[in-house]
Amino acid sequence: MADTTRDITTLPMSRPRGILVAKRGSLAWLGVVPFFLYTTLFLLLPALWLTTDAFRSPTGGYTFSFIQKLFQSQYENAFFTSIRISLVTALVGGIFGLFVAYAALREDVPRWVRPLLTTYSGVAANFAGVPLAFAFVATLGGAGLVTQFLARFGLDIYARGFSLYTFTGLTITYVYFQLPLMILIIIPSLEGIKREWREAATNLGATHTQFWRHIGLPILFPSLLGAMVLLFGNAFSAYATPYALTSGSVNLVPILIGNVTSGEVVADPNLGDALALGTIVIISISVVIYALLQRRSDKWLRR
């Protein structure tokens, strides 16, 4: 089974070509027309309309005014907040996930821990959006179980300025889908650190710390960074979770796109297009960085 989370760029294997492989000039390409037609119609063209409409003025003709609007404080602020929450949750989820995955793979940990952890991660990474938001309301909301529990011990977190419906609360919630994703992505890379390297280093007198500082981390670094870049994009595109949790009180780009498009605040579709274009650009950059890092890490961690 392909590992979806890791295999974003798969290197095609070269195989001997059999007699069935199409020769130049044959009509075999007709077989893939339905697929390409579908992706063109429902993926490429919508993205293209967004891009052109972001530059189109309502009166006809082209304009940069919507793109310029992105730099107005309100919209610029949304980009900053989105980038900030994506960075923070990618870092927290990434580092937390790295330690958990590493701990689960250690030889002193019972063998059943790992399948249990990956199974739960598979579920948790897919359990996101609206139900996740309400799970956290039940946990850390004003009447939430943990909130009440702490209050019984005299720690009223809401009186001390905490709120689930803020940037901090959103961060705690996002980590619930970032952490399991990190665990799933990083376990194969951690397994790529061969035991023989470890033994070789130990034989040469290296300590545990020295091994990680000079061998383990440098090898792992590209995949570690790559995984976090992926988490970044994952958080950036989140819409359902922040929508259900904060109903728009935290100024995030996807929420803003939803608002200006559906006219809940003020309908301004071209501005929505410009915001969407900005999102696509940011996530595309992160995917390109991920692909480059992946290529680098494949050198050592060939699986």
Next chain:
Amino acid sequence: MRRPRIAPWSAFWLLLAVLYFLIPMYATAEFSLQTGNGQYGFDAYREILNDPSFKSSFLLSLRLAVETVLVSLIIMVPTVYWVHLKLPRLRRVMDFIAILPFMVPPITLAIGLLRELHPLVTVRQLTWLLSSPQQLILPYVIIVMPFTYRSLDAGMRAIDLRILTEAAQSVGASWLTILFRVILPNLRSALLSAAFLTITVVMGEFTIASLNQFQTFSVYIQYIGAAKANPAAALSIISFTLTWGLMLSILIIGRQRGSQQQAQIGTTR
């Protein structure tokens, strides 16, 4: 040989993960069972199950999920098969296209499609689509495409398509026979895990359905949650159980072939 004792450091991180994973689930479960004044009961669940909107939204999402599975498999299976068999040079292009849905997140896809659908559906026989929730299938097939593609790609890589096809051809099988009686049976676990993950994603999809104002399961949960906290917790538990069931099925199906855990990136967030 006895294993060495667990290092406190490993135990700490694992325990922290367990607490972080399980506390919200426990809290939600308990919250959903509260009936006020410290009493517990199934009132919230009863309220949900008696709500006709629960049934209709759940069934709508389920129906969309099944239809998305069908449409995406009908498009993807022949394509991936054909590319593997006849056009191996296109594999690189397919790999690239499979990343694109991640770069165009649902919220942007939704507004792009919103713009496009009206002028596109000028054929009179298709205008029903504009008011029908079935239009959601169009973007859903795109959203699940990366996973479906990778699942089928890996499945087809694992079997020798060429030999199977040549053998079937040599005894005179038609293309349809080859596909249905030779290839598909060999891809069972790839097909099933693609199907289950598609169902998971579609059952949880909120963004596109909500922007188009269709009351799917997630949109219903959001609507309930905005007003009532306990039934919303009950719905979260129902939804979580559903995800568990589907993901466990994938795991059990994939067990024969050392499968790895699946997660779709940037879909239902």
